[in-house]
Amino acid sequence: MFSKTLQDKIDRAKARMTPTKLGNVEFASPLLLAPMSAICNAPFRRLMEDLGAGGTVSELISCHGINHGNLRTRNMLKLDPHEKNVGLQLFGEDPNAMALAAKVANDHNPKFVDINMGCPVKKVVSKGGGSALLKDTSALGNFFGTIKKELTIPLTIKIRTGWDSDHLNADEVIHIAKEEGVEFVAIHGRTRTQQYTGDANWEYLEKMAQISPLPVIGNGDLHTATATKERMEKTHCPALMLGRGPLRDPFIFLDSYIKPEDQIRFSALDYLEVIQKLFDYMNGHTDVEKTLVIQMRKHIMWFAAGFDGVTHFRRGLFNHNNVDETLKYTENYFNDLTQRGMAFKRIDHSQAFMTSGHG
Ligand SMILES: Cc1cc2nc3c(=O)[nH]c(=O)nc-3n(C[C@H](O)[C@H](O)[C@H](O)COP(=O)(O)O)c2cc1C
Incomplete structure (x- = not known):
């Protein structure tokens, strides 16, 4: 839940x-x-x-x-x-x-x-x-x-x-x-x-x-x-x-x-919860911390797309090599967005995203 x-x-x-x-x-x-x-x-x-x-x-x-x-x-x-x-x-x-x-x-x-x-x-x-x-x-x-x-x-x-x-x-x-x-x-x-x-x-x-x-x-x-x-x-x-x-x-x-x-909008704090939930699910799936961090980082980077200051946030994400630090750093970013009144994001769809795949 x-x-x-x-x-x-x-x-x-x-x-x-x-x-x-x-x-x-x-x-x-x-x-x-x-x-x-x-x-x-x-x-x-x-x-x-x-x-x-x-x-x-x-x-x-x-x-x-x-x-x-x-x-x-x-x-x-x-x-x-x-x-x-x-x-x-x-x-x-x-x-x-x-x-x-x-x-x-x-x-x-x-x-x-x-x-x-x-x-x-x-x-x-x-x-x-x-x-x-x-x-x-x-x-x-x-x-x-x-x-x-x-x-x-x-x-x-x-x-x-x-x-x-x-x-x-x-x-x-x-x-x-x-x-x-x-x-x-x-x-x-x-x-x-x-x-x-x-x-x-x-x-x-x-x-x-x-x-x-x-x-x-x-x-x-x-x-x-x-x-x-x-x-x-x-x-x-x-x-x-x-x-x-x-x-x-x-x-x-x-x-x-x-x-x-319905007046429903999903905010930065909702994104943070989604990241934490994915981490919970992945934690049960792989017990190799390095793999977990690499996989989580990928999803966090995608989920953060379009939020204010994301470029800076993404750069910093690579300074953290264990799960606790990665999650803490991510929590701080999403909490800060909320405090600064920047809780909603806008993705630039004119930029190509993921232009290769297996299907
Ligand atoms: C990174 C990536 C991996 C993919 N892997 C598969 C796959 O394993 N099997 C498959 O049938 N299609 C695969 N696809 C194709 C997608 O299922 C989908 O057909 C394609 O991305 C177009 O849909 P979209 O514009 O909603 O992304 C992949 C696409 C991407 C971007």
């Missing part, structure tokens, strides 16, 4: 959320946290569910790592018992290796197993995984079918719009997936060639949502609650997925439901 003041705001915002069902997968609401490598581990996913994400997906996990019994990879499969609506995402190119790994993932009891078909990174694509799977659609029926056979829970996919602008083939991929019993598809509205440049192609996503035989989750560039609200009002997608937005604004899910008459 958060403080009574913050928990009250969260509960009031959550009262406006409605559960949604995509295929056979139920979510607490139609705004989901997108998978992000080295970010969407169990503590972060749990925090985002606390803060209104209707469901979450793990970072991409290598099927080969799982099958080889790699300890680091196997640990990625572990869920927090408090997580409710979580999927585990696997990547790989070989149907049999993926099927074997999917069975192991299934045994960890997520709500669904998701296949990464959007990763643009060379190391993954050159082996035929990630977005390379969109290239040879003739192999996809067997690929999905082989994996699906090993699962007792739903199979889902996350794709891009296509390999490049001359090959926008999400509709073809979706039809094959539907035939093989896939439950839903999340689409990042860019091609592989685009990587993270340009804008997400919402026109195409909306078209897909209208013609697709599977529920389509629209994804890409919903960086603010305002943009998310606007999209929710007009979209044909039964759900939307947010990746980078929640990294700098952990209240983006809640804010997307809040109405002006």
